[in-house]
Amino acid sequence: MMRNGGEASELFNPIEWALLVKNSESLESVFDNLIKRLKYATGGDTVFVLNTRLPQNFAPGNGLKFPAPDHVFGCFLNEEFHDYIVENDISHLDPMPKRVTPNCRPIVGWEGSELFRSFNDEEREYERIYYSFGFNVGIFIPNLNLQGGTLDGMALHMTAPVREAQAFLSAHLDQLQIAHAYLCEATRTNKLVLEHDAERPFLSPRERECVSWATAGYSTREISDRIKLSDDTINEYLRNAAKKLGASTRAQTCARATMAGLIDP
Numbered sequence: 001m002m003r004n005g006g007e008a009s010e011l012f013n014p015i016e017w018a019l020l021v022k023n024s025e026s027l028e029s030v031f032d033n034l035i036k037r038l039k040y041a042t043g044g045d046t047v048f049v050l051n052t053r054l055p056q057n058f059a060p061g062n063g064l065k066f067p068a069p070d071h072v073f074g075c076f077l078n079e080e081f082h083d084y085i086v087e088n089d090i091s092h093l094d095p096m097p098k099r100v101t102p103n104c105r106p107i108v109g110w111e112g113s114e115l116f117r118s119f120n121d122e123e124r125e126y127e128r129i130y131y132s133f134g135f136n137v138g139i140f141i142p143n144l145n146l147q148g149g150t151l152d153g154m155a156l157h158m159t160a161p162v163r164e165a166q167a168f169l170s171a172h173l174d175q176l177q178i179a180h181a182y183l184c185e186a187t188r189t190n191k192l193v194l195e196h197d198a199e200r201p202f203l204s205p206r207e208r209e210c211v212s213w214a215t216a217g218y219s220t221r222e223i224s225d226r227i228k229l230s231d232d233t234i235n236e237y238l239r240n241a242a243k244k245l246g247a248s249t250r251a252q253t254c255a256r257a258t259m260a261g262l263i264d265p
Helices: 005-011 014-023 027-042 079-087 121-132 162-195 205-215 220-227 231-245 250-259
Strands: 045-053 072-075 107-110 137-145 150-158
Touching: 005 027, 005 162, 014 027, 014 162, 014 250, 027 045, 027 150, 027 162, 079 121, 107 162, 137 162, 150 162, 162 250, 205 220, 205 231, 205 250, 220 231, 231 250
Parallel strands: none
Antiparallel strands: 045 072, 045 150, 107 137, 137 150
């Protein structure tokens, strides 16, 4: 059974995902918690991958492979699927990582979808194996750290009927992508923040205010309407905060400010 509406939205709260990292003793406990949430919400399986090294001159399809086993967190509904992939050494045929692009959009496919129609013969064999273990819809949500040259990802393997899964993704995929971005930034910055607390950057009151609203999910225009400043001024405060935090995206800015205790989420 899949959950929709407010119940699913609560499970995908990005602030909670970031704070799990801050308040947990190990990454294993963080991912155990999130896997249970996602299992409850989707009825499917989740696999998180961390610190996959990007190839030089990264481009879609340019040799991107899964990380070492100790960088993988997750579970499969049918463990035989995982065992089969490992024993037959065919993880490199997984078509999802090969299609990661620098814009980090989620990759979603099901039988008959445009993605699946683009598969070559080897990828179609992987698809056949995938279906044989009961999966109907595959999702891969990438999060690139171009500065560090690594990729983190979240893969969902869903057994729900395709139409039911499509309705769920239409309602929640954007929020799930944001929550995953917060999780990735939290795992990247948490150790640094804890070890160098005295070196935390200083944000001005206006920068903290703008980042706080952005962290709550408000757009530039919505923040502008609330605090009566122009869109350009709001964006300038957010850019200043990002520069101080060494962040390259708004999601990174919000996650790093949260992890450093610079804002009260």
